[in-house]
Structures are given as structure tokens and as C-alpha cells.
Amino acid sequence: MAKSIFKLTNCPYYLITRASLAVTSALKKAFSDAGYKRVNPAYLGVLVTLSQEDGLKVIDLGRKINLEPSSMTGLLDRMERDEFVKRIMDPNDRRAQRIVLTDYGKSIITDVIEIIFKFLDKVFENIPKQDIETTKSVLRKVLLNIKEKI
Numbered sequence: 001m002a003k004s005i006f007k008l009t010n011c012p013y014y015l016i017t018r019a020s021l022a023v024t025s026a027l028k029k030a031f032s033d034a035g036y037k038r039v040n041p042a043y044l045g046v047l048v049t050l051s052q053e054d055g056l057k058v059i060d061l062g063r064k065i066n067l068e069p070s071s072m073t074g075l076l077d078r079m080e081r082d083e084f085v086k087r088i089m090d091p092n093d094r095r096a097q098r099i100v101l102t103d104y105g106k107s108i109i110t111d112v113i114e115i116i117f118k119f120l121d122k123v124f125e126n127i128p129k130q131d132i133e134t135t136k137s138v139l140r141k142v143l144l145n146i147k148e149k150i
Helices: 012-033 041-052 058-065 069-081 103-123 129-149
Strands: 085-090 093-101
Touching: 012 041, 012 103, 041 058, 041 069, 041 093, 041 103, 058 069, 058 093, 069 085, 093 103
Parallel strands: none
Antiparallel strands: 085 093
């Protein structure tokens, strides 16, 4: 039986998507305001992962940031167009490509991470640390449930 009264503001899906869209939009503006107009929040998983382990195979990079190969292709196309990454052939496997940061990608990563931390400090201001930790734990469980059960 359908609920007779459904309040969007009580729906976890609605709250997650609204928060995600608002944070993404505001973060994009923060990058732009800092002079990094080409940095898209969608690029962050790739940029941060490659800054820690450059030269990953496309399939391995996708696994690390939890993106399907079809999504990775478009994302990497845009990042290559924006000069953050480049594809190189794997010298040990002719069928595989590796993704490496360009000099430009390497040069901005420290600033990008600093912008993220400053931004998140504002976003989570006046929210108790324990609430933030609980939220992260719940969201990790949601992701795990989706991966394992749906």
C-alpha cells in the first residue's frame, strides 16, 4: 500500500541527490573562482587516484574509482580534451592503455586538493565530527548494499 503522505524532505534518496547536486555545483564554482575553470568535480576521482598511483590501466583505474568501463571512456575523453590526462599504450600489453597525468594535471593537483579541503570545511561547518563520521559510515554501507544486493 502506498504511503498516503510522502514528504520529499524525509526521503533519503531525495536528500542524498539534492545534497550531491548542491555540493557538486558549489565545488565547481569554487574551482572556477580559484582560476581552475576546466576542473570538473567529476574529474576528482581520477586526478586524486593518479596523483597517488600514476599510469594505471584503464580497467584498474575504473575499479579504484568505482566506474564502469563505459563511463570511464567518456570521462577520460573529457579529461584528455581538457589536458589533465593522456592515454599511453601499455608496453607489456598491446591491447591495454595506461592513463597518466599530464604535466598540467600534475601541476594543479596540490591546489585542487587544497581547494577541496577548504570547501569541505565550509560545507561541514557546525556539524559535529561524529555526525560526519556516522554519515560517511552510512553512505559506505549504502554503496556496499547496492554492490552486493542490487
